[in-house]
Amino acid sequence: MIAKVIVDVAVNQTDRVFDYLVPAEFEDAIVPGMRVNVSFGPRKVQGFVLATDDHTDYDRGKLKPLAELIDLYPPLTEELLELSKWIKDDTLSFHISVLKSMLPAAMRAKYQKKLSLKSPEILNELPLSLQQFFKDDKEIENWDEWRKQANDEDKKQMMKAVKDGVLSVTPLVMTNETKKKQMVVFTEKTSQELAQASETLTARAEKQKKLLAYFSENLATHEKIPLVQLLDRAGVSRQTVQEMVKKGLLIKAEQVVDRDPYEGRTFEQSQPLTLMDEQQQALDPILSSLLEERHETFLLRGVTGSGKTEIYLQAIDYALKKGKEAIVLVPEISLTPQMVTRFKGRFGSRVAVLHSALSKGEKYDEWLKIREGKVDVAVGARSAIFAPFENLGIVIIDEEHETSYKQEEVPRYHARQVAIKRGQFYNCPVILGSATPSLESYARAQKGVYHLLTMEKRVNDVQMPQVSLVDMREELRNGNRSMFSNQLLSAIQDRKDKQEQTVLFLNRRGYSTFIMCRDCGYVAECPHCDISLTYHRSNQSLQCHYCGHIETIPSICPECSSDSIRFFGTGTQKVEEEILKIFPEIRVIRMDVDTTRRKGSHEKLLQQFGEGKGDILLGTQMIAKGLDFPNITLVGVLAADSMLHLPDFRSSERTFQLLTQVSGRAGRHEKTGEVLVQTYTPDHYSIMDVKSHDYLSFFDKEMNIRKQGGYPPYYFLVIIHVSDEQLDRVVSVTEKITGFLKNHLSTETMIYGPVASAIPRIKDRYRYQCMIKYKVEPKLTETLQEVIKTYQGEMARTGLAITIDTNPYMML
């Protein structure tokens, strides 16, 4: 038997299938999707089995045998293997990079496999020679160790038993964090026996008697209690417990704690709500597509608070009732406890949550629940699109406009495209939901490629919040130099008086806190990157966010020696201080990278705010989405236009989306909401349309601008980045590539460049780029592959790096 293997060597020459002989030992066990170890040249590398068959074009005598199977159960399904080929072509990535990115990070490390009998009654289904290993609940703790000393026939039989489902394999993930363990205590004695033993103790052994009494009163024989809990409840010391263990009355043991990140948390069970008319109209076509098992992509545009989540829940419920599975993607940042609670509350333990805040091991455990079919809903960020379900019934992408669905490293896939591909495979609906769909998606929906569903009203006819724009230039003219307008200050005071809550949003993206000299305009820049350094208050340093360079803050200007060198820009910490200066009695809950670094702190802060323990929730992008608190009646946006002028054709779109999202946090229930947007460009359309809640107006204007500029969705873009330590090399390579593209692509296709990238140098490497704009370009993939091939050797030998992004979102 021959295995077709993709090896883990990411260079062009190895980006194809290699044939290996399958030793007899593995013949019955090997399945496509498993990982294997193979020798490759002088090295031993990992690989993925794509297929097995009896044919090879090579001389069998020269083929090498597989060294070992890493998995006994394939982590990737046949469907995912197929999908990987498509992603590889679409993103021009190495096949191995795609395959690896489909698995949880923990699986990239080595792990130990435990073999056990599926259930005790089927022991006799095993060959006689193997029964000894599993009799009396015995297990094989470490498969790889066992294999080393077992005979070939046993090994073969063992693997067959795994494949036949008699034995189950439990991988124990070997990451730095091992399974959590705790000490437990129990007794094998009955309470009479304990009472008798107690009588034999001396009167002085008061504590010991107390401990035994606790056991006989509270715990059944064999019932375990965690040691810490016991000490606390029985009021005895560790030593007392130890003495009873020595006497053989109690037993201490270590127990593995299951890693359920949501353990101990109860989720109140929620029932499907009676839908509003608009909700029902949106849900119906989705249900028909589910019923008819027909793939369709829906774009659900529903204003903030229109009840999109309830539609997701009911659609999923329907899919589950048909015995199918569901994937829900949410942006990492809005994978908030509120969101998780809504899914766990409806579907309970049928939900696995894949969250970046989980440890590697926890993530792996959640993933395994999916692979083993123990859950049927997966909720997670981008990579959850690879959840290894085999009977997928629906895929939902919430906040579909979020750019975090595009992976910004190899493979540069977009989860939306992958979702649609999976939907086509399983003949199931894909729902893209947003209050502010991406221009690309809405344009497709208008053309009928996606099925458009619209909800213009909030649930229960709640009014959209009243949005006012505050012209900060005007404030300045009136002598207000602070970061708060008078209007915002009095609104905050007003909410405080009414005991209502305020959300203050500081848009920090593209808005750095930098050091500038007031006399000569000098700005502190990174010596390795062409970008200004960011001021870090916590340790009074200047840091580069691209390369990590740190330096101390100069007290005098290095250019003109003036001492009026100050830091500019506003951080959340600064905002908090300023608020407290003005309103010392106001309670501020600040949410930013600094206050949410600890695991669970994000959740805790939101909970405090929900319980009314804060008057103001102050934060960055982190608080823009997903929050649904009835008492929020004011949203203040401090710097609305800070990212409007970034060199990125999507900056207006992002501004509109973000402001609409934040505004949407206000007045979602009985109390009416107000939004104050502070801006220096109140007449920019992306800000004006937020005021009027007019997505369609924004869409039309922005589409026009894209049409004129030749940007998506009218054209497709490809960006080729070239970087190297030597500037002349970068320029000449980019020039050659540009020339090559001009010669090989069709005349209607436009090629721009070479130009320096928006950040022309990072980590002492110069960066150039060229851009392709096209409508139809049949020779695209082939030509780009040719570019990679041409420079493959040079890239391997020198520091030259060329990356191709076939659907760029990061323009910097």
Ligand SMILES: Nc1ncnc2c1ncn2[C@@H]1O[C@H](COP(=O)(O)OP(=O)(O)OP(=O)(O)O)[C@@H](O)[C@H]1O
């Ligand atoms: N049919 C319904 N009846 C009563 N309440 C509902 C109904 N549907 C949704 N809700 C409630 O309305 C509120 C807003 O709904 P939801 O958060 O799903 O809106 P959304 O469209 O996802 O908003 P956003 O885009 O702002 O996150 C929630 O508190 C939700 O429980």
Ligand SMILES: [Zn+2]
């Ligand atoms: Zn730097």
Ligand SMILES: [Zn+2]
């Ligand atoms: Zn100066």
